[in-house]
Amino acid sequence: MTDSTRIVVYPARRIVTMNRALPTADAVAVRGDQIVEVGTLESMQPWLDAHPHSIDDRFRDAVLTPGFIDPHLHPAMAAVLLPMEFITAMEWKLPWGRVTPTLTADAFDTRLMELHRGRAAGEPLLVWGYHQLWHGAMARQRINAIDPVRPIVVWHRSFHELYLNDAALDWLEITEAEAGNRKHIDLAKGHFFETGLGYAINRLNPHILAPSRFRGGLHRLRAVAHAGGHTTIGDMAVGIFDFDLEWSSFLECLNDEQTPFRTELIASGLAALGAKQSNEAALEFIRALPERNTDRLRFSDHVKLFADGAMFSQLAQMQPPGYIDGHHGEWLSPPDLLEEQVRLYWNAGFKIHVHCCGDLAVELTLDILEKMQWERPRFNHGFTIEHFGFSTSEQVQRIARLGANVSANVYYLHELSAIYARQGIGFERASQIARLKSCFDAGVTTALHSDFTMAPAEPLNSAWVAVNRINAEGEVMAEPECLTPYEALAAITINAAWVLGRESDVGSIRAGKKADFAILEADPLEVPPEQLKDIRILGTMFEGTHYPTQPAES
Amino acid sequence: MSVPVTIIGGYLGAGKTTLINRLLAGPLDRTLGVLINDFGAINVDAELIAAHEGETLTLTNGCVCCSIANDFGSALERLRDSNIDHVLVEASGAAVPSKVADIAQTWPGYRLAGTRVLVDATDWRRQLNDKYIGHLVRAQLHGAGLRLVTKLDLCDQPDRELDAIQREFGRAHPSASGQVEPGLIFGDDRGGALPSDVSSTRPALTSTVFESRVTLPHQPLLDVLSALANRLERIKGWVETERGPFVVQLAGHRVTMTPAAQAHNPANQLVLIGTNDAPHLASEPLRRLSS
Numbered sequence: 131m132t133d134s135t136r137i138v139v140y141p142a143r144r145i146v147t148m149n150r151a152l153p154t155a156d157a158v159a160v161r162g163d164q165i166v167e168v169g170t171l172e173s174m175q176p177w178l179d180a181h182p183h184s185i186d187d188r189f190r191d192a193v194l195t196p197g198f199i200d201p202h203l204h205p206a207m208a209a210v211l212l213p214m215e216f217i218t219a220m221e222w223k224l225p226w227g228r229v230t231p232t233l234t235a236d237a238f239d240t241r242l243m244e245l246h247r248g249r250a251a252g253e254p255l256l257v258w259g260y261h262q263l264w265h266g267a268m269a270r271q272r273i274n275a276i277d278p279v280r281p282i283v284v285w286h287r288s289f290h291e292l293y294l295n296d297a298a299l300d301w302l303e304i305t306e307a308e309a310g311n312r313k314h315i316d317l318a319k320g321h322f323f324e325t326g327l328g329y330a331i332n333r334l335n336p337h338i339l340a341p342s343r344f345r346g347g348l349h350r351l352r353a354v355a356h357a358g359g360h361t362t363i364g365d366m367a368v369g370i371f372d373f374d375l376e377w378s379s380f381l382e383c384l385n386d387e388q389t390p391f392r393t394e395l396i397a398s399g400l401a402a403l404g405a406k407q408s409n410e411a412a413l414e415f416i417r418a419l420p421e422r423n424t425d426r427l428r429f430s431d432h433v434k435l436f437a438d439g440a441m442f443s444q445l446a447q448m449q450p451p452g453y454i455d456g457h458h459g460e461w462l463s464p465p466d467l468l469e470e471q472v473r474l475y476w477n478a479g480f481k482i483h484v485h486c487c488g489d490l491a492v493e494l495t496l497d498i499l500e501k502m503q504w505e506r507p508r509f510n511h512g513f514t515i516e517h518f519g520f521s522t523s524e525q526v527q528r529i530a531r532l533g534a535n536v537s538a539n540v541y542y543l544h545e546l547s548a549i550y551a552r553q554g555i556g557f558e559r560a561s562q563i564a565r566l567k568s569c570f571d572a573g574v575t576t577a578l579h580s581d582f583t584m585a586p587a588e589p590l591n592s593a594w595v596a597v598n599r600i601n602a603e604g605e606v607m608a609e610p611e612c613l614t615p616y617e618a619l620a621a622i623t624i625n626a627a628w629v630l631g632r633e634s635d636v637g638s639i640r641a642g643k644k645a646d647f648a649i650l651e652a653d654p655l656e657v658p659p660e661q662l663k664d665i666r667i668l669g670t671m672f673e674g675t676h677y678p679t680q681p682a683e684s
Numbered sequence: 685m686s687v688p689v690t691i692i693g694g695y696l697g698a699g700k701t702t703l704i705n706r707l708l709a710g711p712l713d714r715t716l717g718v719l720i721n722d723f724g725a726i727n728v729d730a731e732l733i734a735a736h737e738g739e740t741l742t743l744t745n746g747c748v749c750c751s752i753a754n755d756f757g758s759a760l761e762r763l764r765d766s767n768i769d770h771v772l773v774e775a776s777g778a779a780v781p782s783k784v785a786d787i788a789q790t791w792p793g794y795r796l797a798g799t800r801v802l803v804d805a806t807d808w809r810r811q812l813n814d815k816y817i818g819h820l821v822r823a824q825l826h827g828a829g830l831r832l833v834t835k836l837d838l839c840d841q842p843d844r845e846l847d848a849i850q851r852e853f854g855r856a857h858p859s860a861s862g863q864v865e866p867g868l869i870f871g872d873d874r875g876g877a878l879p880s881d882v883s884s885t886r887p888a889l890t891s892t893v894f895e896s897r898v899t900l901p902h903q904p905l906l907d908v909l910s911a912l913a914n915r916l917e918r919i920k921g922w923v924e925t926e927r928g929p930f931v932v933q934l935a936g937h938r939v940t941m942t943p944a945a946q947a948h949n950p951a952n953q954l955v956l957i958g959t960n961d962a963p964h965l966a967s968e969p970l971r972r973l974s975s
Binding site: 308309312313314315324325326328329331332404407458460461462463464465466467490493494 | 695696697751752756757758761776777778780786787789790791792793815816817819820823
């Protein structure tokens, strides 16, 4: 328990404050959960003369930055994914172990066999990360050869298809009589895809959404968020699976002293509409949510709405000339419904976050925002374009003129730009995914997020992409849109705090803010930019309590 | 036996809900399950509703309506346990019905009967030229098995609008104020009748609601319900016995009583559905128990 009256002074090799008037400092004085002074031991002497204090030099060799903030991830999706075993072509750094790349079919089967042997008899084995380009063709016979008795589920990296072995088919009571000869189900191969996947998931749900498993997944998310250096995260769509399951699990798993971060909870207006059956009833429901708030879990005056389909599925809605193959994206909400929802929440004073992946979705959302400003002008309204995959430079100017924020998943640029240049929309527009420097230059409050599990929950990795704009094939894409390291650090600290409406108490290191720090081995503003993602995170301080990072097992 | 599924699509305001309400209120030769996926309200006329439980409505004619609320699969699974002859899916205004149709072709226990897309005769030209929904509305109409043109009565030149729609997209039928020949909905995409599983001589379903405010004796109640199991098609609702509140379900001639989280008001409400006067007769022993 922190003594709430005694001041503790932490000298550090450097403190990067993200407060323009005092960009760096030597020491920070903390009382309870609050920063009382930032500066030098000398400059803070009047506080120390007046109050009992101690000097704690545990961070003397480290660099402190504001605790990182990811304003848009999905704990519920992480809770479903993280209990699975990973066999992936890409490396994943997870706090409980590093997943090394598995690049061949033989290596996949060897790893699957190891996982099978290391597991109690009869316990189902769910594996995520299979991709045919590396791991060869999959079929239930191939999984049966690993083991015909244990139920084994092999989930594709995209999440859009899966394979079941014989035992898994039995376990889920999927029979030939029922599922043979159905579209999107190839029972001979145990393959479920597109709408067939929905059927398999319906059978898997009692298992993957079982409260005990879900809570185990949330505990893993907690470790992931801590390892990434976060002290604040935003759940940008509470209710995505099941509101009550999510809320009760958060209370159990993300609300205790072992949780080194706070979670800002933003309800999905679309999920609430589905559950409450009218937008007005959804508004009433969402408006009452802050009554539930605890120290670490907070609902406020924010709501999440949705415009178009997913970036990864090429269902983002694009302005002409659209996709090379001529297909179109899709709307998650019919445009007239989105406008109706925006108007309702705008007039109720909410800060509205709209999921927009394609430039047609950005255009629609800005048209609606412009209409709202005409009907009922608001200032400092916190309206935020979420994801911001494709955009035009003119749209950036409109965002600025309408007073909106941008919260971008910059990882799209890294993972997708090379392949989308060839097989999506062409090089010009693919290279300009996440047009972030334009946003900074236009004065738009711009943050970075991971949308975890869509991208690794590692803010320094997001910052690395934003600064270097290096894609998966090592090519620099649209160099004029590279951020400076300072801008990128702002995008994972103070700007992210603005997006969540917490700018007055977190996101920078200054007197009066929460004592939330990321404790780093090196200064992100000093290292060569291409090494940003490799800076070791030694731990965090959350509201005055030190949470060291456990060294990863290998 | 797989249950036929008809998809009802069209952009917001095309009249999907009105059409479905008209169908449910009119004479029906089959029991419908209606799945509603337009992000929100089950907008069924209040006088048709016999019971409302969670996201499911049971209607006085035995039909069942549920909100899909983003989970089509769970809704289809729930309906598999009901005595449903035909499923209508009200697709989201943002959906292309030919894609929704994939679900009926994939989900075990169902088959696709056809897709119907409604189009608003007063607004379709504007919609097709709208930069946000133009492509969507076009794709909906091109992908339809049959097109139903609504609001023709509000047009100055209804024949001209109908002609223009037919020239652009193919065969279309007028549907004034949601009135439509049920055969056009339930038939296949060529507009003819499906070789139906439903016998036209099937006796009409009727329903009765039993309500009471007193606590019922548990074992005698269970005995009465078990005796009714073979005489009724469905029972649905809740009761309160000395052992607490329960949800009651009769489907496939099996009665289940599941403990409920909370008591309802009134304490007992059961919708009894069966043929001819069976529901009425069945309510008698229940009334005796509560007197």
